[in-house]
Amino acid sequence: MNSPKDQTTNKPLRYDGQVALVTGAGRGLGRAHALMLAARGCKVIVNDLGSAYDGTGAARGQVADEVVAEIVAAGGTAVASYDSVENAQPIIDTALQAYGRLDIVVNNAGILTPETWSELTLESWQRTLNVNLTGVFTVMKAAWPEFVKQGYGRCIMTASPAMYGAGVAGYAASKAGILGLANSLQFEARKLRLNIKCNVLVPQAVTRMTEDFAAAVDQRRVSQGKPAGRETPASIMAQLSPDKVSAMVGWLAHADCQAEAAIFEAGGGYFAQLNWARSAPLFATTREGVEAAPLPEHIRDGQLTLGNFADGDMPVSGDGSMGSPSALDQVFKHLADNGHQS
Numbered sequence: 631m632n633s634p635k636d637q638t639t640n641k642p643l644r645y646d647g648q649v650a651l652v653t654g655a656g657r658g659l660g661r662a663h664a665l666m667l668a669a670r671g672c673k674v675i676v677n678d679l680g681s682a683y684d685g686t687g688a689a690r691g692q693v694a695d696e697v698v699a700e701i702v703a704a705g706g707t708a709v710a711s712y713d714s715v716e717n718a719q720p721i722i723d724t725a726l727q728a729y730g731r732l733d734i735v736v737n738n739a740g741i742l743t744p745e746t747w748s749e750l751t752l753e754s755w756q757r758t759l760n761v762n763l764t765g766v767f768t769v770m771k772a773a774w775p776e777f778v779k780q781g782y783g784r785c786i787m788t789a790s791p792a793m794y795g796a797g798v799a800g801y802a803a804s805k806a807g808i809l810g811l812a813n814s815l816q817f818e819a820r821k822l823r824l825n826i827k828c829n830v831l832v833p834q835a836v837t838r839m840t841e842d843f844a845a846a847v848d849q850r851r852v853s854q855g856k857p858a859g860r861e862t863p864a865s866i867m868a869q870l871s872p873d874k875v876s877a878m879v880g881w882l883a884h885a886d887c888q889a890e891a892a893i894f895e896a897g898g899g900y901f902a903q904l905n906w907a908r909s910a911p912l913f914a915t916t917r918e919g920v921e922a923a924p925l926p927e928h929i930r931d932g933q934l935t936l937g938n939f940a941d942g943d944m945p946v947s948g949d950g951s952m953g954s955p956s957a958l959d960q961v962f963k964h965l966a967d968n969g970h971q972s
């Protein structure tokens with residue numbers, strides 16, 4: 631439900647004169663983001679090496695060419711890049727050689743492997759982390775000097791609801807890692823007092839990735855003599871087209887957006903913001919005296935406090951501390967309030 635205080639204005643959001651890199655833009659969500667940005671005046675680097683949904687198989691770089699052709703046919707400006715995000719400098723070089731600047735980076739490339747925890751191998755775990763997390767690291771390492779030089783940049787990183795817990799441990803871990811990376815880059819940008827904003831997208835859409843993943847899981851179930859999974863009704867699938875996510879990317883990529891290290895869900899026309907939540911503080915320093923280390927029993931007996939989010943606060947992304955005032959200051963204050971000398 632929209633809040634009555636949500637604002638409306640007739641000014642369209644445009645990106646004229648700006649340059650965006652969208653990784654993994656040959657299909658699915660990345661393609662939708664690239665088309666949307668190009669349609670609003672942005673020059674786009676369509677990066678995609680054209681892998682299978684799980685990162686295996688021969689690269690098919692032509693998916694990037696197909697999206698470039700679509701953009702150009704619609705009157706936009708785009709160039710293709712076929713390098714893996716695991717080796718990002720050539721991707722950034724393509725942007726700089728073609729257009730001389732880089733304003734927006736949409737880290738979208740990702741892979742998903744279908745193994746359950748008992749099936750997951752170290753090779754598959756590493757392959758997933760290499761693309762989904764190290765790939766964002768290498769892209770942002772190469773893009774960062776341009777952002778710093780311009781004093782400006784918009785960076786979007788793509789996480790997943792899988793990080794809340796799903797049967798794909800490597801994928802979930804890679805996507806949760808993105809949160810720490812985004813928070814840390816925002817911290818760096820703040821320290822440098824630059825207009826660089828780094829935010830996280832948690833999307834949901836029907837794409838090649840979700841369809842091939844579902845097919846692989848079904849195939850495994852059937853090979854184990856189990857029934858295939860329930861099919862999602864076509865009416866729901868139709869609602870979950872990738873272009874219904876791109877509006878959030880459009881906003882996070884825009885100069886007007888001041889969000890910092892925030893996390894946004896988007897899918898099927900639904901949007902929400904997530905936040906960290908900290909409970910009310912539990913102090914376990916008085917029972918055995920100031921010097922004694924708290925006991926596990928203190929934690930057991932403090933379950934109500936630790937579950938009390940109404941009296942807690944929300945950590946500010948990019949703060950990096952346990953509260954303001956700091957956790958230690960809070961402990962000293964608590965001790966002083968209870969008659970102890972620190």
Ligand SMILES: NC(=O)c1ccc[n+]([C@@H]2O[C@H](COP(=O)([O-])OP(=O)(O)OC[C@H]3O[C@@H](n4cnc5c(N)ncnc54)[C@H](O)[C@@H]3O)[C@@H](O)[C@H]2O)c1
Pocket residue numbers: 653654655656657658659660677678679680681682683685693713714715716738739740741742761765788789790791792832833834835836837838839840
């Ligand atoms: N579809 C969803 O519901 C969903 C949900 C949560 C998160 N995501 C994330 O959104 C992003 C896009 O997913 P999608 O559903 O569009 O998947 P997709 O498989 O349809 O498209 C991903 C694209 O990334 C490319 N790619 C893969 N590895 C690459 C690499 N190393 N370098 C460059 N390009 C590479 C692939 O070739 C592919 O074209 C991924 O990061 C995915 O994890 C998707």
